[in-house]
Amino acid sequence: AQKITQTQPGMFVQEKEAVTLDCTYDTSDQSYGLFWYKQPSSGEMIFLIYQGSYDEQNATEGRYSLNFQKARKSANLVISASQLGDSAMYFCAMREGPNTGGFKTIFGAGTRLFVKA
C-alpha cells in the first residue's frame, strides 16, 4: 500500500514567489518522523527539514517550512522566495518504527520543481 503520496509530478513557480509541495502519508504508528529531501540534477540527496509526529510547532529551516496537519496526515513543504537553484526533485519521506524490522524510512514518488526566471 502506498504510504507516502505526492500528487504533483511537476510544479512551476516564478522566481521569488512561494510554492507549496504536497505530501500525505499513511501510518498506524503514534511515533513517526517526516522529512523532505532535495535531489538536484547532479543527483545527490540533500536533507531539508524534519518534523516529528509529537512536535506541536511546524518545523522551519531558513526558507523551508513544513506545514504539518496531523489529523489530515499531511506534511506539505513550503519554499518561500523561490530561487533558480531550487529547481530540483523534492521527496517527502516518513520514518516508522522500531518494528520487528527496525526503523525504516520510505519515500514518496517525488515532485519535480521548476523555478522560472
Place this chain on the structure above:
Amino acid sequence: DTAVSQTPKYLVTQMGNDKSIKCEQNLGHDTMYWYKQDSKKFLKIMFSYNNKELIINETVPNRFSPKSPDKAHLNLHINSLELGDSAVYFCASSQERQGATGELFFGEGSRLTVL
C-alpha cells in the same frame, strides 16, 4: 572529508556479470542502508544494517547480497546482473535510537548500467 562515500560512482557491465559497490561512513552512525532509485526516480529501500546486523531485507532477489564488515562499512554485491538492475544505488547512514530524528545521510550514488 566526505561523510558517506561510495565507490564506484559509475559501473557499466554486461548481463550475467557480478559487481560490487562499497560504502563507508565516518559519521559514527550505527545504521546503514542501501536504496535503489529507478529510472522514474522512485527510491526504494533494499537493506538496512544496525551495528553489522541485518535488520531490513525488503524482498530483494537473493542475487543481491549485502555485507557489513563493521558498522562503518556496508557493501553490496550483485550476482548475475540483469537489465532490470540498472539503477542508481544509494548508500545512506543514520543514527537510529529512540528520540533521534533518524535523518538519512546519503552517499553520492552509484549508477549501474547493465547492457
